[in-house]
Amino acid sequence: MKLSTIINFVILVFFTLLFVNDFFPDTAMAALLTKKIILLILVVLVIIQLAIDKGRYKKLSKKAYIGLTLYTVALWIVLTLLGGQSQIGLSFTSPLFYIIVVLLGLDLLRISRQSKREQTEEKTK
Incomplete structure (x- = not known):
C-alpha cells in the first residue's frame, strides 16, 4: 500500500475523532486527545501529505x-x-x-x- 494512501486513511481517522470529540466532549478519549491535539496532528499529517506529493494538486x-x-x-x-x-x-x-x-x-x-x-x-x- 502506498504511503500516501495510508496517510489519507489516518487523516480520515483523525477527522472522525475530531467529530466524535466535538459531539461527546465528556468521554475519556476526549480528555486524552483534546481537539487541539487532534487538530495539530491533522495539520502535521496534511503537511506530510503535501510534502510527499511535492505540492502537486491531485x-x-x-x-x-x-x-x-x-x-x-x-x-x-x-x-x-x-x-x-x-x-x-x-x-x-x-x-x-x-x-x-x-x-x-x-x-x-x-x-x-x-x-x-x-x-x-x-x-x-
Whole structure:
C-alpha cells in the first residue's frame, strides 16, 4: 500500500475523532486527545501529505468526493442519533445543517454534470 494512501486513511481517522470529540466532549478519549491535539496532528499529517506529493494538486475522483461527502454527513447524523450534542452547533434543528446539505447536493450535481461533459468531449475526439 502506498504511503500516501495510508496517510489519507489516518487523516480520515483523525477527522472522525475530531467529530466524535466535538459531539461527546465528556468521554475519556476526549480528555486524552483534546481537539487541539487532534487538530495539530491533522495539520502535521496534511503537511506530510503535501510534502510527499511535492505540492502537486491531485484531484479527487468523483467516487472519492461523493464517498467523503456522504461519510461526513452520515457521521454527523449518526453522532447526533447516538445522543451527542455538538459543541460548535451542528444539529438537525440548525438551519446550518440544511444549508450545508443543500450546498453539498448542488456541488455533487455540478461534479456529475462536469463528469458527463468530460465524457462526451472524450467520445467526440
